[in-house]
Amino acid sequence: DSGVTQTPKHLITATGQRVTLRCSPRSGDLSVYWYQQSLDQGLQFLIQYYNGEERAKGNILERFSAQQFPDLHSELNLSSLELGDSALYFCASSVRQGAGDTQYFGPGTRLTVL
Amino acid sequence: GNSVTQMEGPVTLSEEAFLTINCTYTATGYPSLFWYVQYPGEGLQLLLKATKADDKGSNKGFEATYRKETTSFHLEKGSVQVSDSAVYFCALSDRAGGTSYGKLTFGQGTILTVHP
Numbered sequence: 747d748s749g750v751t752q753t754p755k756h757l758i759t760a761t762g763q764r765v766t767l768r769c770s771p772r773s774g775d776l777s778v779y780w781y782q783q784s785l786d787q788g789l790q791f792l793i794q795y796y797n798g799e800e801r802a803k804g805n806i807l808e809r810f811s812a813q814q815f816p817d818l819h820s821e822l823n824l825s826s827l828e829l830g831d832s833a834l835y836f837c838a839s840s841v842r843q844g845a846g847d848t849q850y851f852g853p854g855t856r857l858t859v860l
Numbered sequence: 861g862n863s864v865t866q867m868e869g870p871v872t873l874s875e876e877a878f879l880t881i882n883c884t885y886t887a888t889g890y891p892s893l894f895w896y897v898q899y900p901g902e903g904l905q906l907l908l909k910a911t912k913a914d915d916k917g918s919n920k921g922f923e924a925t926y927r928k929e930t931t932s933f934h935l936e937k938g939s940v941q942v943s944d945s946a947v948y949f950c951a952l953s954d955r956a957g958g959t960s961y962g963k964l965t966f967g968q969g970t971i972l973t974v975h976p
Contacts, residue, residue, distance in 0.1 A: 794961055
């Protein structure tokens with residue numbers, strides 16, 4: 747158990763809908779990262795927050811957004827869903843945001859868009 | 861930009877065989893290098909890491925050495941077990957221009973299956 751929790755574990759929805767994925771980092775970790783894992787794209791970095799502020803963006807679509815709240819949990823919002831958004835979404839946390847800092851991954855949310 | 865290339869998989873071995881999974885990288889700055897492992901139905905777990913050239917990371921019998929001259933971080937284990945069957949990801953986190961935000965760039969993953 748990494749100490750990072752993600753809810754829900756599975757999510758099935760229809761095209762055009764909007765969903766919210768939730769992540770609670772390990773106690774004491776200030777940095778939260780979101781990654782998408784799909785068969786065709788592999789594991790890709792989406793976005794990072796540090797202590798409530800957005801710090802880095804990767805290959806995140808404009809239909810997707812995220813935020814980190816004062817209690818440090820984070821939410822990833824996916825809207826106008828398309829079939830191609832079906833993937834595993836992982837959240838990871840680390841104490842700081844340095845290149846050498848270990849990131850601890852949650853179990854992921856499997857999103858299926860029908 | 862940054863990139864990580866892993867050897868083509870899947871890899872199938874018999875128990876107690878020697879394992880090597882090749883990983884090479886391209887980075888603009890001074891990366892830290894990681895190996896993560898993903899067991900079926902689970903998230904990623906850090907296996908080992910190295911933060912500077914010539915460092916050796918090791919854990920659970922696995923080892924990898926950060927080779928700056930060959931831009932490589934190959935994973936090795938002397939004697940694999942059935943329980944090592946999983947997907948292995950090589951990754952880097954770069955620091956460039958004094959900025960380091962820790963985001964990971966992953967290789968495509970290598971599926972390892974170990975038979976008794």
